[in-house]
Amino acid sequence: DGGITQSPKYLFRKEGQNVTLSCEQNLNHDAMYWYRQDPGQGLRLIYYSQIVNDFQKGDIAEGYSVSREKKESFPLTVTSAQKNPTAFYLCASSPRVGARYQETQYFGPGTRLLVL
């Protein structure tokens, strides 16, 4: 089945530790995105990538880093510089870039990050 997978489902981070969240899609989508969701809030964009080896900062990129070495993969690293990382992280993808603005984004199941 085509879709977006995220792992792990739950992730625990110790103080000063970097952790990496995985996001893989087999939909052959060009664009991929990372969002953060805090309790009672909507989603906020962290980073997005429209093409391999290129990515753009979203609204809340500080303390995060990404890479896009393969079309199907867009891992997110939460660095020690992110002082409040506890949140629900959602990865998404969309088919093409800029071709049709009505094309929706498809979401993965999410990773819940907790700080010990």
Place this chain on the structure above:
Amino acid sequence: AQKITQTQPGMFVQEKEAVTLDCTYDTSDQSYGLFWYKQPSSGEMIFLIYQGSYDEQNATEGRYSLNFQKARKSANLVISASQLGDSAMYFCAMRTNFGNEKLTFGTGTRLTIIP
């Protein structure tokens, strides 16, 4: 800058009744798209319906319809004949049509269907 406002933090609706979830938006762009997503307790965001700013007719997808009033900048979601499985968070989102792939989300409405 774009902004989405959802003023109903929570709603309780009797099963089989229709429900309207409110969404107002603010943008200076003329071309934009409006989306509604459902987020069940599992956390995944599920796309429900889309409305383009130049679409002349309101969008419909099965039991979902979008009441689009462009002059009022509102894009309310209507769910007909609600079911217990409709209990979830519902988010309104917007994207402009300038090659910016960013979706701007509202804070959501928690819908609870009562048997």
